[in-house]
Amino acid sequence: MHSRATPCVAIIAYGNPLRSDDGIGWHAAEILRKELDSVQVEVVCVHQLTPDIAANLADADGVIFLDAAQTGEPGEIRCARVEANESGQQFSHSLSPGQVLALADHLYGKQPDAFMVSVAGESFDHGDALSETLQSALPALVRTVVGLIARLAPRFDSSDFEARNTCVRAQLPI
Amino acid sequence: MPEARTIVIDPVTRIEGHSKITIHLDDQGKVEDARFHVTQFRGFEKFCEGRPFAEMPSLMARICGICPVSHLIASSKACDALLAVRIPPTAEKLRRIFGIAQVVQSHALSLFHLSSPDLLLGMDADPAESHIFGVYAKNPALARDGIALRKFGQQIIERLGGKRIHPAWVVPGGVSDPLTLEDRDAILKTIPEALAIALRSLEWLKSTTERFREEIAAFGNFASLFMGIVKKGGGLTFYDGDIRVVDEEGAIVADGLDPARYFAYLGEKAEPWSYLKSAYFLPRGYPGGMYRVGPLARLNICTSCGTPRADEALAEFRKLQTNAVLSSFHYHQARLVEILYCVERIEQLLNDPEILSKHVRAVARPNAFEGVGVAEAPRGTLLHHYKIDENGLIRWANLIIATGQNNLAMNRSVLQVARQYVDGEKITRGMLNRVEAVIRAYDPCLSCSTHALGQMALSVQLIRPDGTISDEVRR
Numbered sequence: 001m002h003s004r005a006t007p008c009v010a011i012i013a014y015g016n017p018l019r020s021d022d023g024i025g026w027h028a029a030e031i032l033r034k035e036l037d038s039v040q041v042e043v044v045c046v047h048q049l050t051p052d053i054a055a056n057l058a059d060a061d062g063v064i065f066l067d068a069a070q071t072g073e074p075g076e077i078r079c080a081r082v083e084a085n086e087s088g089q090q091f092s093h094s095l096s097p098g099q100v101l102a103l104a105d106h107l108y109g110k111q112p113d114a115f116m117v118s119v120a121g122e123s124f125d126h127g128d129a130l131s132e133t134l135q136s137a138l139p140a141l142v143r144t145v146v147g148l149i150a151r152l153a154p155r156f157d158s159s160d161f162e163a164r165n166t167c168v169r170a171q172l173p174i
Numbered sequence: 175m176p177e178a179r180t181i182v183i184d185p186v187t188r189i190e191g192h193s194k195i196t197i198h199l200d201d202q203g204k205v206e207d208a209r210f211h212v213t214q215f216r217g218f219e220k221f222c223e224g225r226p227f228a229e230m231p232s233l234m235a236r237i238c239g240i241c242p243v244s245h246l247i248a249s250s251k252a253c254d255a256l257l258a259v260r261i262p263p264t265a266e267k268l269r270r271i272f273g274i275a276q277v278v279q280s281h282a283l284s285l286f287h288l289s290s291p292d293l294l295l296g297m298d299a300d301p302a303e304s305h306i307f308g309v310y311a312k313n314p315a316l317a318r319d320g321i322a323l324r325k326f327g328q329q330i331i332e333r334l335g336g337k338r339i340h341p342a343w344v345v346p347g348g349v350s351d352p353l354t355l356e357d358r359d360a361i362l363k364t365i366p367e368a369l370a371i372a373l374r375s376l377e378w379l380k381s382t383t384e385r386f387r388e389e390i391a392a393f394g395n396f397a398s399l400f401m402g403i404v405k406k407g408g409g410l411t412f413y414d415g416d417i418r419v420v421d422e423e424g425a426i427v428a429d430g431l432d433p434a435r436y437f438a439y440l441g442e443k444a445e446p447w448s449y450l451k452s453a454y455f456l457p458r459g460y461p462g463g464m465y466r467v468g469p470l471a472r473l474n475i476c477t478s479c480g481t482p483r484a485d486e487a488l489a490e491f492r493k494l495q496t497n498a499v500l501s502s503f504h505y506h507q508a509r510l511v512e513i514l515y516c517v518e519r520i521e522q523l524l525n526d527p528e529i530l531s532k533h534v535r536a537v538a539r540p541n542a543f544e545g546v547g548v549a550e551a552p553r554g555t556l557l558h559h560y561k562i563d564e565n566g567l568i569r570w571a572n573l574i575i576a577t578g579q580n581n582l583a584m585n586r587s588v589l590q591v592a593r594q595y596v597d598g599e600k601i602t603r604g605m606l607n608r609v610e611a612v613i614r615a616y617d618p619c620l621s622c623s624t625h626a627l628g629q630m631a632l633s634v635q636l637i638r639p640d641g642t643i644s645d646e647v648r649r
Contacts, residue, residue, distance in 0.1 A: 049288060051306050055321050086307055099307075106310050107318050145416070 064151025286320025394502025467554025
């Protein structure tokens, strides 16, 4: 369910939570949804990026995509800016983050700052639990996203953020 | 002299799942036969054996990411039959809302995301332009409407079921949680916009019909039976009713058939070239018992929709052809009529005085060893049939999926389009587009009987009788 009608930052976690580490974005999103509920953040968890996601960006100042990566050292967190980009496979069930941004721009005139935060996975086997390596990386991932929210959202209430961030830190073994 | 060849379209794009089409040409380069092959295999009926029956709704919902709610409902109804309980009236109403909310989002996906490129950009458009980005470039308002309508359905599912894909809220005996006042009011607020979109989308689609006169005549435009469930009295329903079968004249062939005894009048036949079985109406044999299900069939078999705007749209729909509406091209318009009905019906149900009742689940132990559940899924009639042992473990399961029931008609439609458009001497863009587009009209959900994995692409090959490729086109 959407946390906010007019969010500052949209967090779009995507992947298959029944494929172990592919669900890392969902795991992080659930923590963020719980801990950042009082700030202006909209958290959405989906299996794939579809055109509908563009509508979630219509009111967003910033967007953070969360996903697992198939390459890299397991647990490694990468953060990169994403630009609107139509190119790539044109399949309506599975768009790239750049394509979602392009849709948001064309359909809603919205060009939010966007980042892709990915974590290299270790196991993509059947199962709803993360590998130990990614379970260990989860707190750092949440910290990274919280830091990005502060950077992306001009209306972000920093005192609330500090309080919430403390809460996140207290809850997690950071 | 030209030699016999086969044209292969593999895989077919912009549908739910993986398939290929082969078009067989004779020595003169004329179309001799055409087949729609489903190339995936899943096997849900087998691997659920031995599982506790109460797990079935959640397991079956995993069959599909587009229509999990239909499987959830049909499966839970089969489990209700195992429990031999009458579920609370509010639970039934909530299940109805849940089911038709999914119809809205699924139909919107089919029409706006998958088929609108064909309808908006034309059948001869460059495939590189025929996608959702092509739609927004040509008609951004339509693209926004498609997204908003799909979101309308998804948000209802999310509010009721807790998540938009694979919710487990429908359970044997009812639903797990009642509707809250906050969620009821929030959904009601979204009704006017959804209604407005449905109405203007219908107007847009009707305005395009003239451009497709030729396709309407050739896209699955043939006599067949039509089947689905109707309310007592013949009204449109997606949740509960008896089976009705009508013919191409619109005459009722069979009525009041008990869905739980489907095996007495429906047969299934497997062909060696496809994993998708073909269902047929037993009294007419195979393949003479070919019938169609889904939006086109539902509007052909019902006497009315039962909501004011949808009934107006139905009256107009019925003027498209004499007697029954036969062309499968009109599945698109039928989808919009149904979306209209679903939005109106959701509003009616949400305003029902009992809808916020907390009594939403009947609890019982199994009281029967066999149960059948039926529902109208977006693509047509869906049946789940389970047998359990004395410990409540699944001993046997059979699923009759809508897409399998349309299989004979889809094959026949591909053949009709191929004969109309395919010139064996050269492969043209328009030819390929139309062969695929007629399949899209049915909105087949191959994931429902198989397993989708990987990315889609399109290649068409002309293959000589000796197996060598004489021509190839890739997309």
